[in-house]
Amino acid sequence: MSVSELDPGASPLALFGAELRRLREERGVTQETIADYAHVSKSLVSQIENAKRTPQWDFTEQVETLLDLRGDLLRLLPLVLKTGPTWFRQWPKIEANAHSLRTWQPLVVPGLLQTSDYARAILRGQPGITDQQVEEAVEVRLSRQAVLDRPQPPMYAAIIDEAVLCRPIGGAKVMRKQLEHLLKLLAHPCITLQIVPMTSVPTIGLLGGFVLSQQVSGPDALYLDSADDGEVTDREDRIRRVSVRFDAIRSYARPVNETADAIREKMVMYENE
Known part of the structure; x- marks a missing residue:
C-alpha cells in the first residue's frame, strides 16, 4: 500500500499509521531512526505506517519520546488494539477528547x-475468555489510563460505593495493591475520589455504573453499564x-478529604490474608 493509497478513515490502524508518518515527516525523522531508537526493524516501522502491522504500547511510548509528542499517538492506541465489544470501541477516543x-x-x-492485576482478575471472570484475550484487554485498559498522564489531563471525578473496597477481587494481595x-x-x-458509605447508598445508585464525558470539541457523551451490554450515547x-x-449520588458521598481514611480503614481487611 503506497502513501497515497492509505486512507486514514479506513480503520483505526490506518489512522494510526497515517499519523505516525505525518508526525515523523514533520520532524524530519526517518524510519531508520525510529527503528534504531525503539529497537525494532525498519520493516516493522514501515508496516505500521502502512497499516499492515499493529503497534504495541512499548513501541508507541518510545516513538512519543523520540518525536517529543504529547499523547498524539497514545490516545489513538486504544482504538487500534482489540478493545472488546464493538459498541465500546468509540469510548477510548471520547475519553481522549474529554x-x-x-x-x-x-x-x-x-x-x-x-x-x-485487578483488571486481570475482573476480565478473567468473563465466561469463555482465553488467557490471550485477557492480556490483550488488560493492555488496552492500561493504555487508556495514559489520558490521565498527559500534560493537560481531563478533570476526573470518581464516586464509588464502599462495597467496592470490601469486594476481594483477585484476593487479598491484589486488593492491597489496588487500594x-x-x-x-x-x-x-x-x-x-469519593466513597459512598454502604449505609447510605441511594437507590438511584443501584441502577448501575456510568461515565459522563464533557468533550473539548463535539457533543458530550455518556457510557452506561449493564449486565448484558454497555451503551455509548x-x-x-x-x-x-x-x-x-x-x-x-455525590450528595451521599463522604467528603473528598475523608477518602484516604476510608481506604485505609478497608486496607486492614487484607493485611493478614
Whole structure:
C-alpha cells in the first residue's frame, strides 16, 4: 500500500499509521531512526505506517519520546488494539477528547484507576475468555489510563460505593495493591475520589455504573453499564438525566478529604490474608 493509497478513515490502524508518518515527516525523522531508537526493524516501522502491522504500547511510548509528542499517538492506541465489544470501541477516543470525566461505580474500581492485576482478575471472570484475550484487554485498559498522564489531563471525578473496597477481587494481595494505588492517585491534581458509605447508598445508585464525558470539541457523551451490554450515547436528554443522578449520588458521598481514611480503614481487611 503506497502513501497515497492509505486512507486514514479506513480503520483505526490506518489512522494510526497515517499519523505516525505525518508526525515523523514533520520532524524530519526517518524510519531508520525510529527503528534504531525503539529497537525494532525498519520493516516493522514501515508496516505500521502502512497499516499492515499493529503497534504495541512499548513501541508507541518510545516513538512519543523520540518525536517529543504529547499523547498524539497514545490516545489513538486504544482504538487500534482489540478493545472488546464493538459498541465500546468509540469510548477510548471520547475519553481522549474529554476535558472532564465523571463516573459512578457501585461494583468495581473504575477502569482508569485499576491496577493491571485487578483488571486481570475482573476480565478473567468473563465466561469463555482465553488467557490471550485477557492480556490483550488488560493492555488496552492500561493504555487508556495514559489520558490521565498527559500534560493537560481531563478533570476526573470518581464516586464509588464502599462495597467496592470490601469486594476481594483477585484476593487479598491484589486488593492491597489496588487500594495502595488509589491512595497514590489521590495526590494527582486532576483526580478526585469519593466513597459512598454502604449505609447510605441511594437507590438511584443501584441502577448501575456510568461515565459522563464533557468533550473539548463535539457533543458530550455518556457510557452506561449493564449486565448484558454497555451503551455509548450523546443524546442530550439522557446525559442531562444521568448528570442529575451523578449529583444526587455525590450528595451521599463522604467528603473528598475523608477518602484516604476510608481506604485505609478497608486496607486492614487484607493485611493478614
